[in-house]
Amino acid sequence: MNRSLRADAQANQERLLEVAAHAFARDGADTSLKAIAAEAGVGIGTLYRRFPAREDLIEATYRNETALLCESASLLLAEHPPVAAFQAWMERFVDYMLTKRGMADALPKILASREGLRAHSREVLSGAVDELLHAGVVTGALRPDISSADVLMALGGVTLITGHEDERQLASRLISLLLDGLAANREAPISPAPSAL
Structure with a gap:
């Protein structure tokens, strides 16, 4: 019985975080918590027991979305060739950033106040990109001189431009251009243009 209750509680939390991610992306960080609870099929009391403050729900949503994105790198590589997996992962990254943009007003303060959260996010995101890059390099599909940071x-930049233009398809086109630049047949990077100054 306890095991079943724990499973139900875990399922409720996962559903809450899934709904919250969509709500924050759609309506911003000030979206109604009561509406999130209702859409998730739980009472508002259940939400507040899990997340006593709005900031707690935002942080948990951010952590969960980051974890899901990073875990998807291995899953995509198991199902697709490295370049196709990388492209699918980049598309997911854009959607992840759109969720993050919905929390833009609250997230900087949370990242600054929750010790290690920003560094952890950078670390796991870099790890996911490194995994995808390595798979592409090993098969000869991607250049070996690219860093996860780049x-x-x-x-x-893609998500910033996409968000400003409010055109999701633009992101897909820019991702294709980015992948072209990562391809192994482009062995040497193009030298920067000389400064006009």
Whole structure:
């Protein structure tokens, strides 16, 4: 019986975090917690027992979305060739960042106040990209001179532009361009243009 209750509680929490991620992406960090609870099929009391403050729910959602994104790298590599897996993962990264953008007003304060949260996120995201890059390099599909930091910076730019233009399809087109730049047949990076200054 206790085991069943624990399973139900875990399922409720997972459902709450899933619904919260969609709600924050759609309506922002100030979205109704009562509406999140209702959509998740739980009472508002259940939500507050798990997450006493709005910031607790935002942090838990952010942690959960980051974990799901990073765990998906291995799952995608098990199902697809490395380049296709990387492309699918980048698409998921854009959706992850759109969720994060929905929490933009509250998240910086949370990241600053919860010790180690920002560093942990960077570490696990870099690890996921490293895994995808390594798989591509081993098969000869991707260049060996690319760092996870560069890929994450490029993806950050893609999501920033996409968010500003409010055009999700633009992200997919830019991801395709980015993958072209990572391809193994582009062995040497193009030299930067000389400064006009």
